[in-house]
Amino acid sequence: MRPVVLCFSGLDPSGGAGLQADIEAIGQAGAHATVACTAITVQSSQQVFGFEACDAELVKAQATTVLPDLPVSVIKSGMLGTTANIAMLTRLFAEETIPKGTPFVLDPVLVANSGGSLGDEHTLVTAFRKLLPYATLITPNTHELRALSGEQDLHIGAQKLWAQGTQAVLVKTSHDFDSGDIEQYLYIQGEMVHKSTLPRLDGEFHGSGCSLASFIAGRLAVGDDLIAAVIKADSWITQTLIAADVPHPEDASAQLIPNRF
Numbered sequence: 001m002r003p004v005v006l007c008f009s010g011l012d013p014s015g016g017a018g019l020q021a022d023i024e025a026i027g028q029a030g031a032h033a034t035v036a037c038t039a040i041t042v043q044s045s046q047q048v049f050g051f052e053a054c055d056a057e058l059v060k061a062q063a064t065t066v067l068p069d070l071p072v073s074v075i076k077s078g079m080l081g082t083t084a085n086i087a088m089l090t091r092l093f094a095e096e097t098i099p100k101g102t103p104f105v106l107d108p109v110l111v112a113n114s115g116g117s118l119g120d121e122h123t124l125v126t127a128f129r130k131l132l133p134y135a136t137l138i139t140p141n142t143h144e145l146r147a148l149s150g151e152q153d154l155h156i157g158a159q160k161l162w163a164q165g166t167q168a169v170l171v172k173t174s175h176d177f178d179s180g181d182i183e184q185y186l187y188i189q190g191e192m193v194h195k196s197t198l199p200r201l202d203g204e205f206h207g208s209g210c211s212l213a214s215f216i217a218g219r220l221a222v223g224d225d226l227i228a229a230v231i232k233a234d235s236w237i238t239q240t241l242i243a244a245d246v247p248h249p250e251d252a253s254a255q256l257i258p259n260r261f
């Protein structure tokens with residue numbers, strides 16, 4: 001069967017972000033997505049109204065049912081929602097329920113693109129520190145990088161995350177709306193090994209971060225190395241944004257939904 005990615009992510013009923021973005025992106029990368037649902041959010045394409053996190057034991061039960069069943073070769077996490085869910089995923093790695101060495105793409109979701117809360121930022125940041133040593137790649141935007149590293153400078157921040165145990169960091173300036181083109185810096189073991197520049201398209205996109213991280217996870221599962229996976233993900237995500245669906249054409253500031261097909 002196709003290589004399998006197991007995602008830990010939340011349900012976004014608008015279909016822009018979360019587990020639907022993961023499933024579509026991983027499918028487009030050539031892999032099969034499985035999902036342990038971490039939370040059910042209540043949101044439109046434009047706004048988060050709230051969420052209810054799944055109990056950590058329920059999330060664990062979903063994962064431990066899939067793990068012995070399917071040949072999971074990569075783990076991806078997005079919205080985890082609670083510190084209990086982050087701690088549970090950390091234990092799955094620490095206790096080797098997820099086999100040691102399994103590549104892990106960690107998208108450290110703290111808030112939605114629209115600004116809506118997807119968990120308490122301070123407690124999530126503290127809990128993420130214990131998960132970092134298991135991450136092959138962490139994909140923070142600049143806000144998440146600064147929150148996780150406690151550093152304003154992006155390069156020093158990326159090095160700090162490496163010092164905390166993650167092997168590679170992909171820093172995205174997509175949320176810095178005054179910064180012209182979008183730049184992405186890939187650090188492996190504290191060294192910047194690749195920089196990409198993506199056009200900043202008009203509009204804001206709901207689920208672009210989830211899609212990018214999941215496509216990378218899918219390409220790692222298919223056998224790409226990190227740099228190749230990031231390069232392919234950059235060109236794929238750009239296409240999905242150029243072709244994005246426009247749910248509210250009358251409102252120029254409304255968020256768009258990446259078209260992943």
Ligand code: PLP
Pocket residue numbers: 009010011012017018019041043048078079109111112113118205206207208209210211
């Ligand atoms: N996961 C879920 C369930 C979400 O609802 C969201 C945002 O709404 C995200 C992740 C993060 O989305 P983005 O890719 O826009 O950062």
